[in-house]
Amino acid sequence: MYKILRKEILSANIKLMEIFAPKVAQKAAPGQFIILRIDEQGERIPLTIADFNAEKGTITMIFQEVGKTTSQLGTMKVGDSIRDFLGPLGIPMHIKNYGRVVCVGGGVGVAPLYPQARALKQAGNEIISIIGARSKSILFWEDEIHKVSDKSYITTDDGSYGHHGFVSDILKRLLEEKERIDRIIAIGPIPMMRVLCELTKPYNVPTFVSLNSIMVDGTGMCGCCRVTIGDEVKFTCVDGPDFDGHKVNFKELNARMKRFVPEEKEAMELFRKRSSCICQ
Ligand code: FES
Incomplete structure (x- = not known):
């Protein structure tokens, strides 16, 4: 226990x-x-x-x-x-001194981003962090991220704090301003990671994404976390969870993410009913 x-x-x-x-x-x-x-x-x-x-x-x-x-x-x-x-x-993230690393976190993706940014900072990298949330009320660990970063940016979708907009706006600006960026780590919702990868591909900046959210049993047995990386099929839980974002087939990944929505809804309904019975 x-x-x-x-x-x-x-x-x-x-x-x-x-x-x-x-x-x-x-x-x-x-x-x-x-x-x-x-x-x-x-x-x-x-x-x-x-x-x-x-x-x-x-x-x-x-x-x-x-x-x-x-x-x-x-x-x-x-x-x-x-x-x-x-x-x-899962395979630990490869830590070494790349130079200047931009760490981008969206929503709860800020949580796994933190130990990665900290380890990269300890390895001598210059860290630029961009973290975002829908609104200020659900933003967390701003101080933690700030402590392990040389520079950090905050964004909120509703403009309640920091930049009004998305993490991709800030990254776009940095890329357009021709800031030297040696590597990008992006962790957050799949649509966010997809947009960031599309953004960085023309600039040829190595961009790594974390595909945790597709995992189910996490042991390589259920097969639910299959992803296509380039022309290879990989299991997120045993081959990842971090992958080269420019090689991820996001279209397929998006479709797979929706596979268990009905079952998840049903389990949630049941849990709500049971919880309300216990409370009454
Ligand atoms: S989560 Fe089941 S095989 Fe990876």
Whole structure:
């Protein structure tokens, strides 16, 4: 059993949890993820690692309540325990001194972006960060990102904070101003990553994206996370989750993302009904 040591509500449906999982924390690296199962009957879900502390033996994750399991997880409290917590999984991000790296995070993608930006900064890179959210109320970890960046930009879709618009606006400006950029890391919603890759391709700037959101069982067995990278078929969970964004077939990826929407809706409805029965 894996105890919840800390819980923070970052916004209405985005929560942070720090879990005591010493063996996972000892081996965790930026870019990796864990699989958890809340209880014996629970489904397995993959979540990215937002932070890790080998000394304390903890893993921090930030998740958005988008389905049945993440909503159930969001109801758990400090002191509660999670049944299974497996990891670290996935290939760690390749860290070296590339020069100037632009780190772009959208929505909850800011969480896995943070340890990557920190590790790249520690490796001697100059870090320019661009983080965005729909609105100020759901933006989180601005300070954390700021601390590991030489320069950082904020955007909100509704203009409630920072630049009124999208992360791609800022990146476009940097590219057009001919700022030297040696590498781009982009983590966020699939449409955001797609736009960024289309933007950077003509400039030939290596752009890496994280395809965590397509994973289901996270162990290479279910086959749900198949993606086409160039002319190769890869499994996000065992070959990724980070890939060369210019080679990702986003059209196919987008279609695959919608495959389980009906099942997810049904599970969510059931969870809502059960929760309201328990509360009454
Ligand atoms: S998530 Fe099932 S094979 Fe990758």
